[in-house]
Amino acid sequence: MGDGISDYTRFIIDLRRHMWMARVEEELRRLIWQIAVMGKYISAKIHESNRKLAGYKNLYGEEQLSLDRSADDILRNQLQYSGFVREYVSEEQDAVVQIGKGAEKYFITADPLDGSSLVDTNLSIGTIIGIHKKSVFTRGRDSIVAALYITYGPLITMVYSAGKGTHEFVLNREGEYVLSQEHIILEERGSIYSPGGLRKDCTENHLKYLEYLEAQGYKLRYSGGFVPDINQVLIKRGGVFTYPALKKSPRGKLRLLFELQPMAFIIEQAGGIATDGKEEILSLKVDNLDQRCPIYIGSRFEVEKAMEFLAANS
Ligand code: F6P
Ligand code: MN
Numbered sequence: 326m327g328d329g330i331s332d333y334t335r336f337i338i339d340l341r342r343h344m345w346m347a348r349v350e351e352e353l354r355r356l357i358w359q360i361a362v363m364g365k366y367i368s369a370k371i372h373e374s375n376r377k378l379a380g381y382k383n384l385y386g387e388e389q390l391s392l393d394r395s396a397d398d399i400l401r402n403q404l405q406y407s408g409f410v411r412e413y414v415s416e417e418q419d420a421v422v423q424i425g426k427g428a429e430k431y432f433i434t435a436d437p438l439d440g441s442s443l444v445d446t447n448l449s450i451g452t453i454i455g456i457h458k459k460s461v462f463t464r465g466r467d468s469i470v471a472a473l474y475i476t477y478g479p480l481i482t483m484v485y486s487a488g489k490g491t492h493e494f495v496l497n498r499e500g501e502y503v504l505s506q507e508h509i510i511l512e513e514r515g516s517i518y519s520p521g522g523l524r525k526d527c528t529e530n531h532l533k534y535l536e537y538l539e540a541q542g543y544k545l546r547y548s549g550g551f552v553p554d555i556n557q558v559l560i561k562r563g564g565v566f567t568y569p570a571l572k573k574s575p576r577g578k579l580r581l582l583f584e585l586q587p588m589a590f591i592i593e594q595a596g597g598i599a600t601d602g603k604e605e606i607l608s609l610k611v612d613n614l615d616q617r618c619p620i621y622i623g624s625r626f627e628v629e630k631a632m633e634f635l636a637a638n639s
Contacts, residue, residue, distance in 0.1 A: 340483070340494050340502040349487040352409045352430055353456065353471055360433075360454055361483050361494075361502055363403050364475040367396045367438065367452060371477055374444060392444060393417055396437035396452065404433060414461055414614060416583045421614070432457040432468070436583040440550030449478030451552025455587040465586040465607040472587035474552050484509075484559065486594040491559070506560075511597040514626035515563020518543040519554045521578065526571040534634035538565070538627070551579065555588050558623045559595060565627035570602070570619040577601075577619035582611050585620050598628045602635040 338346075340361055344354040374392050397417035404410045404424060411425035415435040434455035443450055452475045455461075457468040473485035481496040482505070491509045494502035518538045527535070543564070546557055551566075558564045568579045579585055589599035589606035599606040599622035609618065621631040 337501075338504040340485075340504075343492065343494075343504050343507075344487065347487070347489050349471075349489065353487055356407060356409050356431060356433075356456060357471060357473060357485055357487065359403060359407055360400070360473060361475070361485075363399055364452060364477075364481060364483060365496070365500065366399045367475070368477050368481055370395045370399070371438075371444060371450070375447075391441070393438040393441045396441075397435070400433075400435050400437055400452075412460070414582065416580065419614075430458065431470075432459065432461055434461060434582050434587070436580070439552050439584065443548075443550050448548050448550055449476050449553035449556075450550055451476045451556075453552060453584055453587050455582070455590070461582055462611050464610050465581075465589065466605075469586055469590050469607070472590040474556070474587065474591070476552055476556050478553060482556070484556065484591060486591045488594065491591050491595040493560070509559060509595045510562070511559070511592070511595050511624050512563035513624060515558065515561065515565070515624045516543055517546040517558065517561060517564035518627070519547045519558065519564065519566040520545075521547070521566075521568035522571050526573060527569060528572065530635050530637060531567075531569045531631075533637075534631050537630065537634065543627075551584055551588075555592070555622065558597075559592065563597075563624040563627075565621060565623035565631070567621045567631065568619065569621075574617070575619075576617040578617060579620055581606070581609060581616045581618040582614060585618055585622075586611075588622060592622050596625075597623050598625050599623075600628055600632060602632060 397415050410431050410433050411429040412432045413422045413424045436453040440450040454473050456471040458470045459468045471487040475483045483494045493506040495505045497503050554566050568577050570577050585606050592599050601619045621628045
């Protein structure tokens, strides 16, 4: 109650009102809203699958689609009727899906259900969306205008940026996305690190970087789900997530278009940075949908430190 307003009289700001007050362009506002609403349907599917884990069977004994395919169907079907989307590109599809008539303003990228294999462990999973104003085969910075992710955890939260800061909303019991944190800003330097990849596969320079972080007392925070791992860095106001180049996979593991670009946009809007160890993620050109890329993302200090370590002669 630091600002003197009692919790009872605090103005509840829902997602639509927030975007309206922030003067987000109308079609973009509607699109972000529609995608956030789809998070409720995806969440319902996740619950359904959890019932299956608990012995529940589909009444007709039908084969159910895998969760990531169901999430993809939900997004594609709904976006098709939004009237604002020309192309849909998803981690679940081999090619760009033309869903509009050709004059629509926006191009959507989706990782419909990131970390879906974690569902049986009851860890958080998420949906990642990028919204672009032109074809995605370009540098992210030239096309991306907004991004959002939804976390399905103990709470369902939605973090979005339409280029006017990064904001978090929580889905309440009435089914509304209510503003929980506005203009999230990362500290220059944080205290957690979230390292993907096996140590035995890491390059010498990357290992030295990890040793540096450990010697500095950074705490290990890695769940194996990209969305909750990034969310932790954001909500704790700093630190670093990395999935580096590995000896056998020099392009790393994570996908530039579906995973890295939207998160880079959101973290930059929160005052952080995202690079592949050398270049900014949003300055890299997308040549194919499956393009992978190493990543260092989070507080400025840790990401710049990684770049120093990677540039050193080993
Ligand atoms: O989408 C790929 C993904 O599942 C991410 O959610 C996560 O960050 C990463 O892979 C985990 O990889 P690993 O199992 O190698 O730690
Ligand atoms: Mn993923």
